[in-house]
Amino acid sequence: MTSDFVNVITSGLAALTPYKDNLRIETDDMSTLMVGAPEPLFDAVRDLFAASARLPDHVTMHVTFSRGCPGEPDDPTCRCETLTQAQDQSLEERKGLSLEAVRAAPVLGVEIDIQFSLYVLGQDRHMDEIYGCIDFLKTSGTFLKSKNFCTRLRGDAGAVFETVRQAFLRFGPAAGHVTIDLTASANSPSRR
Numbered sequence: 001m002t003s004d005f006v007n008v009i010t011s012g013l014a015a016l017t018p019y020k021d022n023l024r025i026e027t028d029d030m031s032t033l034m035v036g037a038p039e040p041l042f043d044a045v046r047d048l049f050a051a052s053a054r055l056p057d058h059v060t061m062h063v064t065f066s067r068g069c070p071g072e073p074d075d076p077t078c079r080c081e082t083l084t085q086a087q088d089q090s091l092e093e094r095k096g097l098s099l100e101a102v103r104a105a106p107v108l109g110v111e112i113d114i115q116f117s118l119y120v121l122g123q124d125r126h127m128d129e130i131y132g133c134i135d136f137l138k139t140s141g142t143f144l145k146s147k148n149f150c151t152r153l154r155g156d157a158g159a160v161f162e163t164v165r166q167a168f169l170r171f172g173p174a175a176g177h178v179t180i181d182l183t184a185s186a187n188s189p190s191r192r
Contacts, residue, residue, distance in 0.1 A: 001058035008059060012052035019044040024077070038067075038080045038169055046161035050110045053157065053186030065168055065180040070122075080169065087174035091132040098136045098166035105162035112157045116164060116182035117150040120172035133171040137163065150181075157186075 002008060013032070016025060023036035023044060034041055045063060052059045067078065086094055118133050120126040137143050137151050142163045144152040153160050164182060172178035 001060075004057070008052050008055055008057055011055060012048045012059075015047040015051035016044055019047075022077075036077050038078070038082070038165060041065075042161055042165040042168075046108075046157055049112065049161075049184050049186070050108045050157040053110045053112055056187060058187045058189055059185070061184045063180075063182045063184070065164075065182070066177070067168070067179075068173075068175060068177040069179075070177060082169045083174045086170050089170075091128065094170040095132060095136040095139075098163075098170050099139060101166050102140050102142065102159055102162045105156075105158040107156050108158045110157040110186065111155065112160055112184055112186045113144070113188070114153045114160050114164060114182060114184045115147065115150050116153070116167075116180050118167050118171060119179045119181070121177040121179065126172070129171045129173075133167050136171075137167065140166075 013027070016023075016034075019025070019034075019036075019040050022040040023034050025044075026033045034044060045061075049059070049061050052061070067083070089097070118130060120129045134146070134151065137153070140153075140159075140163045142153040142155040142160045144154040146152075153163055164180065168178065168180050
């Protein structure tokens with residue numbers, strides 16, 4: 001949200017350099033597509049946004065995460081051990097492991113807000129997974145409030161993005177279609 005938007009964008013994109021060997025990254029005039037395993041993918045998105053948010057300007061980012069889409073099968077590089085393990089764990093075990101991961105998240109020194117929705121698709125008991133995720137979110141230490149059809153998180157970028165990563169990896173069937181629709185914001189003048 002600045003006339004110097006090119007510098008903000010290039011600062012963010014420069015943060016992707018360490019991930020170029022582990023992700024397929026395609027940028028055009030509309031968006032940036034990143035394909036790969038969840039660990040480097042979430043780290044790359046987190047670092048991209050944190051780099052942009054370190055500047056004083058108001059920045060926002062909209063992201064769609066998807067795994068298991070039947071119309072566009074996951075790339076083999078998207079495989080993840082956490083997903084494989086999650087299919088054998090109870091909902092309570094997954095909530096506990098998620099909390100541990102958030103507590104261990106790196107502190108990046110950048111405060112951000114995120115609003116997101118988790119969609120567990122094509123499963124009969126999908127609401128059990130969503131309610132389990134909401135329970136985790138409320139105890140994550142990053143929870144700000146529930147809103148219609150989404151949850152608002154606030155805190156250090158490290159913990160907030162780790163919270164979203166855990167929601168994506170541990171809730172919903174390991175082999176099922178799960179998506180997250182997310183908007184991130186930092187340095188908003190309306191919060192001052």
